[in-house]
Every structure is written in structure tokens, then in C-alpha cells.
Amino acid sequence: MLQHTLAGPAVFAGVGVHSGRHVRVAIRPAPAGHGIVFVRGDLPGENRIPISADAVVRTQLNTEIGAGGVTVSTVEHLLAALSALSVDNAVIELDGPELPIMDGSAAPFIKLIDQAGRRTLDAPRRYIEILETIEVVHGDKRAALSPNVSARPGLEVDFEIAFASRAIGRQRITLRVDESSFRRELASARTFGFVHEVEALRARGLAQAGGLENAVVVDGDRVLNPEGLRFPDEFVRHKALDAVGDLYILGAPVSGRFEGRYAGHAMNNALVRELVARPDAWRERIFAADLAQAV
Ligand SMILES: [Zn+2]
Incomplete structure (x- = not known):
């Protein structure tokens, strides 16, 4: 597999779910080896934030990255879309502190990248191939990465959640994440929240723009969204x-099996930091079979 970037810019705007701020975004093409870099265009100076495990500065409710005191929050849904569409290199300029929440899923980002188009670059993708199991455990929460069961490169995901609300209950999804499975099974699954939590968050200045148009909202055992769910198990698909x-x-695609149980952004980031700290548990790898296909 070769590296990709966008064929042209993807420009859009929307509201940050926590800040309530209207933000304009431009995702621009970047050369091979550049990686994914966020740039805050509204502040003086360069304000470049390259993605990395260490760049994550906060994981409560969403994933926020930062460098030199400048931050960008709610990056995870756009990064999921870039990952699934194998976009390795891009500059993401925005004029505010938080990416737009759009409809709470990754589907709008997929559509924007599709409209911009993708360009293949003359350099191989460098995968992080998992060689040994690493895990982080916190109470009953667990996140782990282990070697793939099959010889095929790529990411396998096995996620399980359990909530007392009968609207959610116990849900589990196991799938191989590639472009087509992501588009079909995960991209349109929306983020979710509980009414009582939304009220508490608003009181703390968060979730200012959170509502039925950008999240599945659960009240007790009921889903409040009049349109209902996009999948019966939309919740675990979003996780x-x-x-x-x-x-x-991490800035590179993972070839390995991810297992999450009751995990969220904090556990996910603890896991990628553990991976970086354990260079014996993985190696950088180019997949020759994929390369032959792509050429
Ligand atoms: Zn999310």
C-alpha cells in the first residue's frame, strides 16, 4: 500500500460540540512523509500540532491534542475517517479550538474527503505491526493491542460496552476495519450521551452545542431522537x-487486533502511549503484497 493525500482541499464549517464555537476548516494536501498536522490559523505564529501519542493533552469526553500551549479538540472522528480512507498526509487548518461535530459521526468527513478526491503518493505506507500483546487495565475497563490472528495486514477491532440503560444494554462488535467495512459498518454511527450528563456538562461550560442533531441522546431507557437509531447497536459501533x-x-496505520472493553478516549490514549513505550512489542513494516497491488 502506498501513501495517500487529498487531491485538493476539503473546506467546510460547523459548530464545536463543547465550545459551541463556529469553526471553519480546510484539509489540504501534503507530500509523502509529512503526516497529519493540525494548524490553528486564528492564532499568531505557526501553531502546528503534528499528531502523535504524546500530543494528546486531554481525553475527557473527546480527544484533544496540543503543542506549545495551542490545542485542538474533538479530533477523533476526523482522524477515524482519514485512517479508514488511508489518508497519511494532510494539513488541517482551522480557525478555532475545536473541530466541528457535524452530525456526531464520521460520515460527513468521509463525504468531504470523497468530494476532494485522493491522490496516491510515491512512497510506501509504514504500518505499526503489533508483535506482542500490550494492554492497559483500569478497574473493569480494558484496552489491548495484540498480533493479528490472520496473516493479512490491517486493523481488527473487537469492542464491548455495557450500560444499565435498556436503550443500550450490552453490545459487542467484531470486525476487520478497512475502507469498505468502515464506510458500511462504522462511519455513520453517532456519538451518544445521557440527558442527565448533558445538563451537568452544560453547567461546566461543555456540550454547549450538544443536542439531537449531533448525538444520540438517551433518557433513562429511551432514545430521545425522533428519527431513532441508525443501527440497533449504533452505540458500540461509535465506540x-x-x-x-x-x-x-500514532501517525501510522496499525496492523493488529484492538480489543476494547468499556474503554473510551482515556484508555485508548493510555494504550497508544504504552505502545510507544514498548518498542519491543511492535515494528515498523511495509507490506510488499500491498505495494505490488497499489503499483
Ligand atoms: Zn466519538
Whole structure:
């Protein structure tokens, strides 16, 4: 597999779910080896934030990255879309502190990247191939990466959640994440929240723009959205989408099996930091079979 970037810019705008701020975004093409870099165009100076496990500065409710005191939050759904569409290199300029939430899923980002088009670059993708199992455990929460069961390169995801609300209950999804499965199974799964939490968050200045148009909102055992769910198990599908985005913060595609149980952004980031700290557990790898296909 060769590296990709966009064929042209993808320009869009929307509201940050926590800040309530209207933000304009331009995703621009970048050369091979450049990686994914966020740039805050509204502040003086360069304000470049290259993605990396260490760039993550906060994981409460969403994933926020930063460098030199400048931050960008809610990056995970866009990163999931870039990961699934094998976009390795891009400059993401925005004029505010938070990416637009759009409809709470990754589907609008997929559509924008499709409209911009993709360009193949003359350099191989460098995968992070998992060689040994690493895991982080916190109470009953667990996140782990282990070698793929099959010889095929790529990411496998196995995610399980359990909530007392009968609207959610226990849900589990196991799938191989590639472009087509992501588009079909994960991309349109929306983020979700509970009414009582939304009220508490608003009181703390968060979730200012959170509502039925950008999240599945659960009240007790009921889903409040009049249109209902996009999948019966939309909740766990969204958690798998989040994991895909949170893993891509590594700046390279992972070839391995991700397992998440009751995990969220904090556990996902603890896991990628553990991976970086354990160079014996993985190696950088180019997949020759994929290369032959792509050429
Ligand atoms: Zn999410």
C-alpha cells in the first residue's frame, strides 16, 4: 500500500460540540512523509500540532491534542475517517479550538474527503505491526493491542460496552476495519450521551452545542431522537469508530487486533502511549503484497 493525500482541499464549517464555537476548516494536501498536522490559523505564529501519542493533552469526553500551549479538540472522528480512507498526509487548518461535530459521526468527513478526491503518493505506507500483546487495565475497563490472528495486514477491532440503560444494554462488535467495512459498518454511527450528563456538562461550560442533531441522546431507557437509531447497536459501533480515530493519533496505520472493553478516549490514549513505550512489542513494516497491488 502506498501513501495517500487529498487531491485538493476539503473546506467546510460547523459548530464545536463543547465550545459551541463556529469553526471553519480546510484539509489540504501534503507530500509523502509529512503526516497529519493540525494548524490553528486564528492564532499568531505557526501553531502546528503534528499528531502523535504524546500530543494528546486531554481525553475527557473527546480527544484533544496540543503543542506549545495551542490545542485542538474533538479530533477523533476526523482522524477515524482519514485512517479508514488511508489518508497519511494532510494539513488541517482551522480557525478555532475545536473541530466541528457535524452530525456526531464520521460520515460527513468521509463525504468531504470523497468530494476532494485522493491522490496516491510515491512512497510506501509504514504500518505499526503489533508483535506482542500490550494492554492497559483500569478497574473493569480494558484496552489491548495484540498480533493479528490472520496473516493479512490491517486493523481488527473487537469492542464491548455495557450500560444499565435498556436503550443500550450490552453490545459487542467484531470486525476487520478497512475502507469498505468502515464506510458500511462504522462511519455513520453517532456519538451518544445521557440527558442527565448533558445538563451537568452544560453547567461546566461543555456540550454547549450538544443536542439531537449531533448525538444520540438517551433518557433513562429511551432514545430521545425522533428519527431513532441508525443501527440497533449504533452505540458500540461509535465506540469502535472512536477507537479507530484514537489509534490513528500514532501517525501510522496499525496492523493488529484492538480489543476494547468499556474503554473510551482515556484508555485508548493510555494504550497508544504504552505502545510507544514498548518498542519491543511492535515494528515498523511495509507490506510488499500491498505495494505490488497499489503499483
Ligand atoms: Zn466519538
